[in-house]
Amino acid sequence: MTATSAYIHIPFCRQICFYCDFNKFLIDRQPVDEYLDALEEEIRLAEISVPLDSIYIGGGTPTALNEKQVIRMLEIVDRHIPLSDGAEYTVEVNPGEITMGKLDAMRQSGVNRLSIGVQSFETRLLESIGRGHGREDAVDAIKMAEKAGFENYSIDLMFGLPGQTMEDFQAALDMAVQLNVPHISAYSLKIEEKTMFHNWYKQGRLAPFPEDTEADMYDLLLDYGSRHGLYPYEISNLAAKGHESFHNCVYWKNEEYYGFGAGAHGYVNGIRYANIAPLTHYIKAVEQGETLIKEETRVSRIEKMEEEMFLGLRMYDGVNKSRFKERYGMEYKEVFAAAVPELFERGLLEESEDRVRLTPQGRLLGNEVFEKFLLEKDNAF
Ligand code: SF4
Structure with missing residues (x-):
């Protein structure tokens, strides 16, 4: 099996959400340009010669980068990763950070799908989970994506948020339907270790969300989907026909993919690996020509x-x-x-x-x- 997809990690955010346990860093005063240099070198050394069928640039948030850095990120892909005809090329974007300049640069570089981190259309709920955007930003992000020519995009929606009612979630789904969103990734909040929410949970300041209400919200999601032409092609993902995420299906079909960037995971030649996560260690390892892999496991036949x-x-x-x-x-x-x-x-x-x-x-x-x-x-x- 050869990897025909790539995940690229941009580990910067303009704010740290209370629930997030991804490998990410507050962007202020981070060596972003040095990181992009290191990323380019890592990708270059992979010597990808077979055109890939999908690329997914996630994070963190790629749109935490400024316009010049976004263009640099896109140029790196353009220079070192050949793409097959019709390949899916997705970038994660966050409301409040999107500009027409960034979106136009993406279109011109062949990006043909966006994953928009909406999470909720309620400013009150967005504040309660530490997101840096509000309702207007979320709606604007979708409208800007469409204006820039992206008809293929997804929004993330969360349920089981502190203080979220069934009516809130229903209103979010109503809004998604009203905006004619072609793909929804819907996740329930999980309280993960090393997050603000986990601290608050341990201190008794945050109660777990009632499981039965969470299950009702999931049922509501499926019900909305079936009434509005969005089918659950995966447990957490609903799409209009033809708008399924090819890249995510690579993971679920147990196929191989490159993982580039600090803390990125990949699966190549039967080996699952994770890159060094701390930013400066990752950059230093690239500069000194050392291995970037922190952990690797050969997947046995039984595990496969x-x-x-x-x-x-x-x-x-x-x-x-x-x-x-x-x-x-x-x-x-x-x-x-x-x-x-x-x-x-x-x-x-x-x-x-x-x-x-x-x-x-x-x-x-x-x-x-x-x-x-x-x-x-x-x-x-
Ligand atoms: S959820 Fe996304 S935007 Fe928020 S801290 Fe995590 S990676 Fe950054």
């Missing part, structure tokens, strides 16, 4: 088969049975003989001639189903 199932089952279309057989030389039913019959009996899995996927009931109990696809490590496969 497990991942194929629990990543693939996240997608509405599920796992392609013949591709599984082609990759591993066995039917998925033979490999997971101990788990599969029960999952069918309980109505959590269904299959067609070519695919196996979760039923609606299976999607509700997703994690329970995924666990069943963990094999014993001393298995003979």
Whole structure:
């Protein structure tokens, strides 16, 4: 398998959100230009000669960069990463940081998809999670993206936020529908370690969101989607037909991809790896020609088969049975003989001639189903 996609990490933000555990740094006084130099060198050394089918520039927030730096970032890609015809090229953008200059530069460089970090259309809720933008910025961002010619874009929406009511979430979905948004990535808030929210949670200042209300919000999301032509092609992602994220499907189809930048993760030649995360260490390692990889794991055949199932089952279309057989030389039913019959009996899995996927009931109990696809490590496969 050859990697035909790339993820590029821009680890800068103009503010630090209270819930975020990504590898990111407040941009003020950071060595951004040196970082871009190092990033260019890392990408150059990968010597990518086969055109890629997708690139995703995320973060952090790429739009935390100023216009000149955004152009530099795009030039790096242009210089060192050949793209196939029709390749998907996505950049994450944040409301409040978008300018027409940045968007035009992206269009001219071949970016054809945006992922807009809306999160909510309620200023009150945005403030409560430490976002740096308000309702107007969120709406403006979508309008500017369209004005710049991006008809393919996604918005992130969060649910389960402190103080968020069903009515709030419904209003957010109403707004998305009113704006004719073609793709929504919807995530419930998780209280992750090393975040402001985690501190507040430990101090008893932040209560976990009620699970049943969170489940109701997810149901509402699916209901809205089905009424407005957005189908849940993955557990957390809804799209109008033709607007699914090709790049994210690379992850769920268990395919390989390059990861470039500080703290970026990649999967190349059967090895999953993570780059050095601290900014100055990453830059120094590039300058001194040292390895950038902090951790790497060769994925065993058993792990690949497990991942194929629990990543693939996240997608509405599920796992392609013949591709599984082609990759591993066995039917998925033979490999997971101990788990599969029960999952069918309980109505959590269904299959067609070519695919196996979760039923609606299976999607509700997703994690329970995924666990069943963990094999014993001393298995003979
Ligand atoms: S959520 Fe996005 S914008 Fe907020 S701190 Fe994390 S990476 Fe930065």
